Each structure stands twice: as structure tokens, then as C-alpha cells.
Amino acid sequence: MNRAYYKNSITDFLKEDSSLILGELSLNHTNRSLEDLQKNAWVKQIEILKKELIGLSGSLYFEFQIPRMGKRVDNIIIVNDYVFVLEFKVGDNSFGKNAELQVIDYCLDLKNFHEGSHFAKLVPLLVATNAYNSEFNLDEVLNHNQVVKCNQIGIRNAINLIAKSSNEVIDVSEWENSIYKPTPTIVEVAQALYKGHKVEEISRHDSGNINLNKTSNYISNVIEESKQNSKKSICFITGVPGAGKTLAGLSIANDRMRSQEDEHAVFLSGNGPLVEVLREALARDYVITSKEKGERVTKDEAKRRTNAFIQNIHHFRDEYLKYNIEPTEKVVVFDEAQRAWSKEQVRSFMKRKKGIENFEMSEPEFLIDVMNRHKDWCTIVCLIGGGQEINTGEAGLEEWISAFEKNYKNWEIHFSNSIINSSNYIKEEKQRIWLRENGVSETDLHLAVSVRSYRSEKVSEFVHQLLELNKVRAKVLYSEIKKPFPIYLTRNVEVAKKWLRQQSKGTERYGLVASSGSRRLKAIGVNVKNEISAPNWFLNPSEDIRSSYFLEDVATEFDIQGLEIDRTCLIWGANFYLQNDDWVYQNFKGSKWQNINKEVDKEYLKNSYRVLLTRARQGMIICVPDGSDTDHTRPKNFYDNTYDYLKEVGIEELK
Template sequence: MRRSSGMGIIRWCGREALLTRPACHAAYRLHFRCKTQVIPCLPQKPWSLDRPDPASLAFGELVENLANTTCGWASDLPSFSSASLDEVVNALTDFVRESTPEQIRAWRKSIKPLQQQSDQIARSQPTGAQYGAILEYIMPEGMHRADAILLISGAVLVIELKGDGVWQPEYLEQVADYARRLFWFHTLCGAENVKVHTVLVSYGREIEEEQHEWHTRANISNLLNVVRRFDRPDEAKPIPVAEFIQPLTNQPSLSLVQAARRYFAEHALPHIKRIDAITSGAIEECMSAIRSAHATQSRRLILLSGVPGAGKTFVGLKIAHEPTLENLAETQPNGEKVTVPAVFLSGNGPLVEVLQYELKRAGGGGRVFVRGVKDFVRRYSSKRASTPPHHVLIFDEAQRAWDSAKVRASHDDAQAMSEPEAFIQFAERITGWSVVIALIGDGQEIHTGEEGGIGQWADAVAHRPGWSVMGPPRLARFFSEKGLAFKTCDSLHLATSVRFNFAAGLSDWAAELVSDNPSSARLQALAMDLRANGYQLRITRSLQAAKEFLWGKYRHLPEARFGILMSSRDRDLAKYGLVQNRFLRPGPWYGDPEDSPSSCRRLQDPATEFAAQGLELDHVLLAWGSDFVLEGQKWSNANAKRYKDRTVKDPMQLRRNAYRVLLTRGREGVLLCLPDGIPALNQTYEFLAAAGCEKV
């Protein structure tokens, strides 16, 4: 080896070149991509007290680091365990540009014992040589890095290293979320049934080991045994390192508000692999029916149903902004061609306001994104009304369409018809062809005048010739009862929730919970499955403890949205400062950051079921009211505020539906708070705790 103070030699394609020390460092990093050989020269003094000098490295056979923009180190387990400490630390320092001397010292203390354990794992496990090691991996939300990740057979272990083995409760929740978010958002994990678990490893002192649903605390000397708990060499192969670290494998799902924000900023709705896989069949079926209606100059009613969070609204928005619809537009009687072939309409005032607020924030304009049903009906219902300039009318939450009595009262028009009848009539005025798409949720009728449900749509087309109706088999009876032909299509029911990140059973859990005779055994089984898929069901009797928990959980995730929800019919929560704000503005409440006084993250103003339906939060703090409590084995609404509207048919059913909506707004979890100062909630609290909710 040639020696020279501060110099080095690079060999490439049989040639040598003399390098200065900084150039030697750059060439060392370049080695991993170009397969160069760097021969370092011995320095006269250390380059830095904390940063390793590449000129101090003694190379044998160099190890290939596959790391890219997602991590600082990535290799198979044998390569990681045999790499020199300086080699690994240099790679991490190069990746984490803001690394401090303290961080580098922590790497030097923790990596060596991890390498020693990795060597044992690689040698002792049947397929250990194929396992992978990834260091400083950027988590899906982009705000944190995991210390290390081990890719073993059928599992992914997130490793968090600490010298003293002391972890605060807030940090334990954060690292458990590392595992949950990889399971939810990494396309090679949850979607492929790969177990993900966080292991908090103490390498400086002995600790008492603990095992939990999503994290384990262990000593470094016992890491091999932890690996054996999750390793399934006879059933699965480890995920290849090069595939795991590909940037496109991390696809956090977006809330409706986030998707709208992306659309307004980029003029395109995002493609999320899992959402596309669940909704693509419904979109293709609807687009096929639209093209057929255009080709045959006919009229279609399409019913698309789904469980809460299944992506119905997402489907509607995708269809409304399908660019190929412009090719199907007809020239209207006034000689003008339809310029906006499809329109997305919602009777959900808060949803309309939130989306319009996001449009305004993004500086948007131009093409109509969403309009309110009430204004649309008023505009086109008068005798002198013009023809709607749209071939495709998409009615969101169509099960909540107003009946004729509600429309007459709202519009002060004794001749007014139900909203379904009005939409069918509007569509018949459109030249050539038209399609009405009704997006239907399950059990979410919460307003008066919404109790007519699907039957209103059957009545709307019952005596109007020329309409073809299609939808999922589960809705056929509403039309067959009236002697109407109904084409069934399985893809027009979305049975899997994408809102809840693999926790599809939340809708079932909520439905069982509010049913006439809820079964504790069934609730516990559903809750167990929800927890296994990362969904968090928690309960407390302290409102302040609930607030502190959520503030701590999402402190480092500024884009996350969490807030307080409550029932509109409660009488008793006001004593805890939870007062319904009649002037609550849903747009700022859902969209603004925490420094805004209107933001939901401040946990001040609660929203009711009316402001929550059709929208979602990452986490919900549900303040349970005395308007829906267990008395014996039955739910009671005896203490609920009474409805002034005498047309209400079943107040108890509206309460059930309201709580079902409130329970299913959280994408990652729901934290139930039943304040201990309300005795009427005591039995309900015990029942909910036994139904699978973890106490905070």
C-alpha cells in the first residue's frame, strides 16, 4: 500500500490516480456504484474527532451498499455484519447530512453489537444468509427514520436501539406506529400479509423484556430469540432488500381532504395502488355504462354502494374528472356543446365547504369540482329553469336524499318532489343521453327527511320509461318489488374500507356495537382483528388525558388531523367545555394547521355527526354523550334532546346511525372518552371497555 499524508489512490479500469483526501472520500462513496477500488493513505492526524476519516479505513473485500434516497445503508445480513464500523458510519453520515457528533457517537456504540447479533442470525437461521439489513430508513410519512430494519422470512422487524433501555410512553407509541404505518402503507407488507413489528433493543444495560401487540422490548443479547418468534422460513421468503427500499413501495393513503388538496395543486387525483385495486372495477363498470349510454342515446341509473370509507366519494370524483368524457359531450338545443360533461353533487354541506375551502387555498378556479345538491335542485327545479349542462350527474351519499316532504319544507314549494325524482327529471332534459350515478353508504341516514333511503330511487324511475337501472345484487329487491328490471353487478359494491388501512372490520364493529342486542363476544373478536391490523380502539374517562395522548402521538406529524367529535343530541357534555359551535367552519377545522385557532388539532371545538359525515380524521376523540347509553341490555335515547321536526319517524334509529358515523371517522383509530362525572355513562363505559377498547 502506498502511503502519503492526506492522499489516496483510486484504481479504475486498470488505471491509478492520486487523490487528495476530500477526493478520496468522494471516491470511497462512489465505489458502491462504480465498483472502484480505493486504497486509502494513512493520515498524520485525525480528520475530525467525530467524523470517521475515510483514509483511516483498512479495506479487505469491499461490501456493496444498495442504499438509495430512502435509507443510509441497505445490504444482505452477512454483508452488513462483515462491513467495517467506519464503512457503515460513513455511509450513514453521508446520508444524514444534518448528523451531529452525538448522533455519530450513538451509531458507533450501537452498530457494532447489532452487527454481532446479525452475524448470529445469519448463521443460525435456515435462510438467514438471505435476510436484509437496512439502516436509517425513512418512514412512510417522511418525518422519521427507523434506526434499522431487518427483513426476515415472512416478517419485517423495525429495530430501535437505545443504550440505557429507557423509553417514555410517548416514544413507545411513536415506534409502535412505525410498524403500523409500514404494515399499512408499504406495498410489500400488509398487502402481502407480511407481519411488521417494532423491537426496542437495549444494548447498554439489561432490561425486563415485554411483549405487546405491535412492539417488543428486548435486550440486544436476546435479539436472535425475538427474530425466531417471527421467522417463518418454511412458509415465506424474506422481502428482497432492493425491492423493499424502492421509493414507490411507500404509498401512504390520502384522506379525502388530502386528495382534494393534491388535485387542486396538481390537477390530477393521486394513484394509490391499494385504493386503485379496490375501486378500479367499479370505475370501469361505470365508465362502460356511460359509454354505452352515449352510443345508444339512452338513460341509465347506476347505484354504487359501499361500507364507510370504501372509496365511494373517491370513485365519484375520479369519474367526474375523467378527461375522455369530453369526447362524449353532445351539442345542446341552444347550439352550445356541453363543456363540463360530469358534475359531482353532494347534499353534505360540510363536505362541499371543505372541498371549496381547499380549492380557495390552492388558488383554484375554473372547472367545477363539487356543488351542493340543494342549490342545484333549486336552480333547475323552476318552470323556467334551463337544462343542466352535464350528461353525468353524480349524487354523493344518495341514501340520504331528501323525501318530498323535506324538500317542500326546505324550498317552501308545495309542489316540490323528492330529490331522486328531481334528478331523474333533470337528466331527462339533457339532450341525447344521460347517466345518474347514486353513491350509497350503509346506515348513515342521520338527518330528518333521509329515512326513505333507497326506495325513493326506485319510486323515481318506477313510472318513467326509457331508464335502465344497474347496481349491486344487495339493492335489487328495492326495484324488483316495484316490478322494475335491475341489472346486477358485483363490482358496484365496495365491501372493503380503504379509509381504515386494512381494518375493514371497523364498520362491522360499529354496527354490532349500536345494534339492538350487541354481542360482547362478537365485539371482542372483531376488536382483536382490528388491533392485529393496526387499528387502535381506546377508551378513557379523562378528557384531558385523551387530549394529551393525541397531542403527544401526533406532535411530529403536522399533516395529521385529529379532533373531537360528539353527538348533536347530547345534553351533558357542556360541563366539560364541549359545546356545539353553531358557527363552526368545517373548512378551516379540517384543513388548517395547529397554529390556527380554528384547527381541529387544538382539540377545542367539537364537531358533530353532521360536520363529520363523508369526511375523516386520522384519529378521532369521540366524547360519548348521555343521549345514547346502555340501560340493562338495551340502548336508550331517553336523555337525548328532542327533535322539533314532527316528521321524524324513528329518533332512536337516527341516534344509532349518528353514533355509527361518529365511530367510523378515524382512519387510524378512535379514542372514546366517557367523562367520569356523568353517572349515566358508567354502564356504557364498562360495556365499551369489555368490547375490546384498550384503557388509556
């Protein structure tokens, strides 16, 4: 696979006519509006490299693709067993912080997702053509804590200084043809899809592990068949936490929106923070992309254009509650459909907020009823996460199936085979039997492997065994994941913060998370009642005090469900602690803790910790604070037993 616009040995590059090199670059460049600006940059780069690479032996690439980031590296130069990743700032007389972070991010992306670069010596090299050369520490550079910074006549010296001591040589052919397996964040997914990238360009698609393509293709076939035969259909996609359900849903909605505008496909989510973050990310990215094209687009304009792609499910519901009309949308994707409200919750909401008495439909039933207004065809796609209901009144999958059982038997139901094989989704055997007899079971509708924690696909299983108190199995799994996906334990929040900062490179995002019910963490300076702005926390840069990087604001399960960051510190609260080999479930009211007795509420609380423990992509640290001898709301036994259990599982302690 050719990922570069131009590639050659350094020897042949030096011999080749500059105009021919420029011609090849221009031929591969697709954005015509940028052509003059880009050509000038290439002309200067070719001129500089023709001088600076004299006497060096190796390979050279121009515009090497980094699909996950939707960008291209200016140059990659391979000399001996070093891979130099170059970012040019032509005409600049200083080295900008953003440029440093960008070139480090390129190296991290290659290291994490490009198989040929997993163990390569990747050197971030920033060239500001009119700046002064800077000294560097090679160990820090190779650990991606520092960037080699030089001007246009310092490139050869830097490469020689670093590569001269090595006698090993990279197999260039093997390196450039090795597999690239990106696992983008959901924010990166939304941005890339909206720009027109296909899901296979931006996600892992090695057939042995991930069946995202199969899932998307299956759904597309169902939609086409429904369209051709005037049928109404629903598809239930399941998956382990982080398996790419939201990625699949965004891909389906985006593909249909682009290829079949009359279908008005839309991605709907009841997860307010997720919708806010994705919409804000799309709008910010749209402004930047438009500026690069020479267009002027305001933030408000960008929001108007991008907001139709992703919508809040409650706004959709309220629109069709107000008007009893046939919806414009033919294809709707409901994210986290298991979180739709039960009849009791909807009835209470309608009475309190809308002044509607005796509303007798659950949210799933009402949403199906809205789509059922179509006279010909429509397709609903439901994304279902097992064991992730965290809110009072969330109905789970049972309410969806119940609606079809009672009122919509003419619909065609396609469902993941996991739904009838696991009590995680439907607890009643009777309902599973009905579904088996009245629907179509399909293995391609289950996403079985987590791609969030790309360093280890067993993290979600480890978390499950940990929460189920299966100590022996959890210990085995921890021993398997601890190297690729480090998990540490501490009793000191400052130790945890230091670890997050030390481990994270470039723009890798880190932050504090905690259960919304862990109210007494306030005593150690962690206030879960302090509401955050999710877009600021997830998207703003490290110098912004509102961002996750500042480690001041904490995200709860409601803020972070459906989203992810590179590294987290979970601060464990007293609302969920271990005693006599069993979990104790508590709720803080007034000035004291009260036991939670309802099984459904216990399940919500356990699931909130399941969510918090599966939000990291590269590693996490769990902080279980010390108790207090003087504060009756924080006795030591609320913390010590939990800490001891985590240590017994094998989690290494940092002090």
C-alpha cells in the same frame, strides 16, 4: 417498479461521473419549468453525497416517489438494516419545523403503506447545509418523535453512528420492489386527482381486496354505451363506511372532466362541510402548485378554477329550479345520495325558503327530472352509504327507486347486488323485487372493504356489531383489530387528549368528535352547539387554534361525515345510552331530556354514532364522562351502563 429517478449502490454512485447522474435525473424529471432550479439543487446534493458517502456500503436513491402525498423524497440511503430518509434544505442555516414534519411524514407514509418498510428502521434525516449539527435520541428518532438534524458535513457521522452497531442487511431488491398500497384521505384524493393523477396511482389496488378500478371501469363503460346509443342511465354504487365510494365518485367525475370536456362532468354533494373542505383544499393546493411553477395565482383565482369540479347539490338544484332548461352537465355524480330529501322535506323547504306552494317532488325525483331534460343521453352516478341517514327528512335509496317505478321507466338502471341482498339499503321486499326485475345487478358496484381504517379492514363491522348490541361478536372483532387499530376507553377527557397527542406523529391529524345531540357535554367543557369552520378544523396546521389539533372545538356527525382524520376521541353523550340491555334515545330540550319515540328518529341517532365511530384511520379513544350527583341532566346511569358495556366488549381502559 422503478420509483426513483436514479438508484445505485453507494459504491457505484461514488465512481459514476456527476454529469451522468445529473443527466439521468433530468431525463426522468417531467416538469421542464422547474428544470434550472431543480438542477442546481441536484448538483449540490450530488456534490455533498459524493464526499459524505465515502467509506459507506449500501444503496442510494434520488427522488423516491411517495404517491399518496404527491411528492418525492430527496434521497433514500440504505445502510445495513436502516433506511435513511433525507430531506435537503440547500443553503439553509436553520432547521424549519415544517421541514421536520415533512421528513417525518415521509417515514410514516413508507411505514404504513410500503410493504418493504413496514418493519424497517426508518430514520428521518434533515440536512440544512449551513446549520449546526444537533444531538438526537435514537429511540425517539426511530419512533418518529424526533428528527436527525445535521449540516452538509454531518451526514456520514450521523449514518455511521446509527448504522454501525447493526450486522443485519436489508434485501434491497425485495425492498424496492415491494408493493406500495396507499390509502389517502379524501382531501389528498381530490388534490391528486385534480393534479392529473390516476386513481390507481394514489389508492390501494391489490385485486384481492379493493375493486375501485373495476367500479370505475364499469361506470365508464355505462357512460360510453349511453353516449353511443342515446340512452339515459343511472348507476348505484354502494359500500361499507370508508370503502372509497367518494374516491370512486371523484375519480369518475375527474376522468370524464379531463377526457371529455363537452360532458361537463361534475361531483355533487349535499354534505356542506365536505364540499367546503375539498374546495378550500384544492384552492390552497392550486396556489402552492402555481407558485412552485413560478406563476402568481391569487386564492380567489384558484377558487374560481377549482370550484367547477366539486359543487353543492343544493346549488345545482336551485339553478335548475329557477330555469327550466336542459342542463349542461351530461354526467353527474351524487355523493351520499341516500341523504337526498323526501317529498315532505322538500315541500316544507320550498314553501319556507322559496315561496313555492305545493311542490310535489322529492329531491331524487327532481334531480332525475332535471337530467331527464336531455334530449339524447346522460348518466347519473349515485353513491349510497347503507345505514348513514342522519338527518330528518333524508329519503334513503327507496325514494330514488320509487321515482323510476312511477315516472322514468325508460332509464337503464345499474345497481350494486348488495342493494337487493340487504335491508340496509331498501327495507321493502316489494321494491327490491321491482328493482331486480327492471335493473341490472352488478357485483363491481359494491365496495366491500373499508380502506379508511387501513390498519384494519374490520373496524366498520366491529362498530356495526357494537351498536347492534351483539356483544359476543363485537368482542371477537375487537380482539382481532385492537393491535393494528388501537381503541381505548376513558372517563377523563384530559387523558383522551394526552393519548391523541402522544400517539400522533408528523402532521397526522387528530381531533374531538361528539354527537350534535349530546348537549350536556357542555358541563365538561365540550360545546357541540359551537359551530366550527370545517376547512379550518380539517386543514389548518397544529399552531392554529381553530384546527382540530388544538382539541378545543369539537366536530359533530354533520361536520365530519364523508371526511376522516387519523385519530379521534369520541366523547359519548347522554343522548344515546344503555339501560336494561337496550339503547335509550334522548333529545335535550329546554332544561331536560325527552325520550325519542319515532323509530326513524331513533335510527338517525344510532347512525350518527355509527358515523362518529368510523371517522378514524389509525385509532380512537372513547371517552364516556362520569355522571353527576348534583346535576339532574347528568345522572350516573346515563353513562355508567354504556361504559360497562364497552369494557365488557374488551376495550382497554386508560386512566
